[in-house]
Amino acid sequence: MKKYVGYVKKYWYSFLLGPFFMVLEACGEFILPYINANIIDKGAAEGNVPYILENGLYMVLLAAFMMLTGILGANFAIRGSTRLAAGVRRDVFKKIQTYSFSNIDDFTTGSLITRITNDVTQIQNFAATLLRGMFRSPIMLIGALVMSFSLKRELAWVIFAIIPFMALGIFLIIKTASPRYVKMQEALDGLNNNIGETVTNQRVIKSFVREEYEIERFEGRNSELVEKSTSALKVMLFMMPVSAIAINVTTLLVVWISGRQIMVGDMTIGTLTAFITYLTQILTALNFLANIILQGTRAAASDRRISEVLNAKVDLNDDNSSEKERRVTKGDIEFRGVSFRYFKNNTEKVLDNINLKIEGGELVGIIGSTGSGKTTLVSMIPRLYDVDEGEVLIDGVSVKDYSLFNLREGIACVLQKNTLFAGTVAENLRWGNEHATDGELERVCKIAQAHSFVSSFEDGYDTEIGREGSRLSGGQKQRLCIARALLKSPAIIILDDSTSAVDTATDASIRRAFREELGGVTKLIIAQRIQSVMDADKIVVLDEGRVVGVGTHKELMKKCLEYREIYLSQKDEEVEA
Numbered sequence: 001m002k003k004y005v006g007y008v009k010k011y012w013y014s015f016l017l018g019p020f021f022m023v024l025e026a027c028g029e030f031i032l033p034y035i036n037a038n039i040i041d042k043g044a045a046e047g048n049v050p051y052i053l054e055n056g057l058y059m060v061l062l063a064a065f066m067m068l069t070g071i072l073g074a075n076f077a078i079r080g081s082t083r084l085a086a087g088v089r090r091d092v093f094k095k096i097q098t099y100s101f102s103n104i105d106d107f108t109t110g111s112l113i114t115r116i117t118n119d120v121t122q123i124q125n126f127a128a129t130l131l132r133g134m135f136r137s138p139i140m141l142i143g144a145l146v147m148s149f150s151l152k153r154e155l156a157w158v159i160f161a162i163i164p165f166m167a168l169g170i171f172l173i174i175k176t177a178s179p180r181y182v183k184m185q186e187a188l189d190g191l192n193n194n195i196g197e198t199v200t201n202q203r204v205i206k207s208f209v210r211e212e213y214e215i216e217r218f219e220g221r222n223s224e225l226v227e228k229s230t231s232a233l234k235v236m237l238f239m240m241p242v243s244a245i246a247i248n249v250t251t252l253l254v255v256w257i258s259g260r261q262i263m264v265g266d267m268t269i270g271t272l273t274a275f276i277t278y279l280t281q282i283l284t285a286l287n288f289l290a291n292i293i294l295q296g297t298r299a300a301a302s303d304r305r306i307s308e309v310l311n312a313k314v315d316l317n318d319d320n321s322s323e324k325e326r327r328v329t330k331g332d333i334e335f336r337g338v339s340f341r342y343f344k345n346n347t348e349k350v351l352d353n354i355n356l357k358i359e360g361g362e363l364v365g366i367i368g369s370t371g372s373g374k375t376t377l378v379s380m381i382p383r384l385y386d387v388d389e390g391e392v393l394i395d396g397v398s399v400k401d402y403s404l405f406n407l408r409e410g411i412a413c414v415l416q417k418n419t420l421f422a423g424t425v426a427e428n429l430r431w432g433n434e435h436a437t438d439g440e441l442e443r444v445c446k447i448a449q450a451h452s453f454v455s456s457f458e459d460g461y462d463t464e465i466g467r468e469g470s471r472l473s474g475g476q477k478q479r480l481c482i483a484r485a486l487l488k489s490p491a492i493i494i495l496d497d498s499t500s501a502v503d504t505a506t507d508a509s510i511r512r513a514f515r516e517e518l519g520g521v522t523k524l525i526i527a528q529r530i531q532s533v534m535d536a537d538k539i540v541v542l543d544e545g546r547v548v549g550v551g552t553h554k555e556l557m558k559k560c561l562e563y564r565e566i567y568l569s570q571k572d573e574e575v576e577a
């Protein structure tokens with residue numbers, strides 16, 4: 001709840017004026033029937049035309065006043081609630097930006113999207129309803145009760161008889177609806193996850209001709225949402241009959257009782273009309289209050305889901321880092337007894353007691369079969385994940401002691417799954433450094449062997465590359481990703497299988513340029529092909545999360561069985577090819 005107080009304070013005028021105008025409007029509601037009763041009893045019954053005209057004019061003025069205050073009230077309610085929602089959305093978005101990979105894995109992307117959109121909207125709707133009715137409904141209720149008692153005390157007691165029945169109905173409805181709302185939001189999470197995955201992976205789906213399958217999968221999620229929403233919303237529909245029955249039964253009772261009183265002259269028709277109007281007002285007010293409670297139930301479920309996002313412990317932060325000012329300079333890297341697993345309850349370690357020393361400026365190759373932990377190993381360096389045991393040191397200082405900004409600023413990663421964004425080549429490169437000059441763009445592109453193909457485009461560096469670089473080939477994208485990383489002028493650069501789609505000759509040119517142009521930069525190159533790392537200063541061989549060999553190509557050929565196996569298997573392939 002605390003998170004909303006700030007916004008209520010910030011937009012206090014809406015939160016004050018909304019209810020204020022609604023209360024003014026409510027005051028009109030119970031004066032109106034009073035004038036009406038007078039017109040019927042004093043004006044119409046006695047044929048007093050000037051009286052009717054005068055009071056008719058009051059009614060018109062009052063109605064205009066109510067319309068104006070009603071509009072103003074609704075307007076401020078909308079302003080207040082939409083701004084509140086915008087603020088909460090911003091907070092949730094900001095919080096998600098601080099999330100680590102494992103935080104996001106825990107929630108799933110779909111669920112985060114539902115929470116930041118649909119769940120915030122539930123809060124907004126509730127706030128709007130609350131602003132319109134929180135004072136208006138109680139005042140209408142009390143006002144109409146007082147008015148009806150002053151009109152005809154004996155009759156007013158009838159109203160009290162009906163209130164417990166309505167209260168019971170509302171209680172039962174809320175009790176049933178509340179858990180169903182939670183299920184409904186969860187079904188929406190599932191659907192959003194599905195949409196996110198399929199829409200971003202259209203290319204893969206198309207190339208495997210899996211559209212039919214994906215549509216079916218979507219249908220499944222979609223019907224689940226329909227089922228869960230129906231189950232939740234149909235409970236709400238009971239509200240209508242419950243209040244309709246209440247209104248009708250009470251009206252019948254009132255007419256029945258007052259009919260006899262009117263016949264004996266104890267009561268006038270005007271009084272009865274006014275009384276029935278007040279009765280309707282009372283039940284409408286009760287209905288609105290019930291609605292506030294119902295929407296509140298729904299909003300509470302959403303509020304819990306939003307709080308989960310806001311209160312999630314970001315398991316990776318630099319709050320306790322002791323050398324916030326330190327920057328990565330030399331690029332020495334050391335792994336000391338590092339172990340890691342993705343799922344903490346899993347016994348299988350993805351990295352198992354890794355000890356490794358890399359000197360600043362070295363070119364290090366990392367090789368191993370798929371799933372051996374290469375990507376995981378390098379993820380520890382910029383702290384994409386935190387180690388479970390041991391520590392990773394850069395320039396002799398634990399990565400946890402750098403500020404995340406300085407750490408990641410000093411390390412450039414070209415990840416296995418990398419993305420470019422819609423825009424021009426130059427815009428994409430400047431992600432690495434927004435102030436880079438054209439000359440610098442050209443320099444890094446030359447190292448990454450991207451300059452020649454970029455200059456061959458008609459618009460050169462101003463060529464639009466399409467969404468996620470869709471107008472480029474795989475190898476071209478990879479080379480631009482490398483260039484973008486270089487533009488950061490990092491102390492350490494990590495290429496995770498980043499030249500897999502590049503031909504062998506270009507691959508070799510990239511490495512040569514790396515060696516010649518990036519002498520002082522520590523270069524970690526993960527590769528599938530031994531050929532890509534053969535000339536490295538040092539090659540690290542990984543197998544099932546362990547380092548099974550470190551050395552040059554020659555040394556490893558002599559002493560490392562796993563390395564020799566990889567070498568021989570690739571040699572065979574070459575002969576076959």
Ligand SMILES: Nc1ncnc2c1ncn2[C@@H]1O[C@H](COP(=O)(O)OP(=O)(O)O)[C@@H](O)[C@H]1O
Pocket residue numbers: 342343350368369370371372373374375376377
């Ligand atoms: N985000 C993740 N969540 C859970 N398990 C993962 C994740 N990424 C990788 N793994 C698992 O960790 C192991 C090592 O993966 P990875 O480091 O990607 O290997 P490599 O890069 O050598 O192919 C694999 O068994 C893989 O299934």
Ligand SMILES: [Mg+2]
Pocket residue numbers: 374375376416496497
């Ligand atoms: Mg990998």
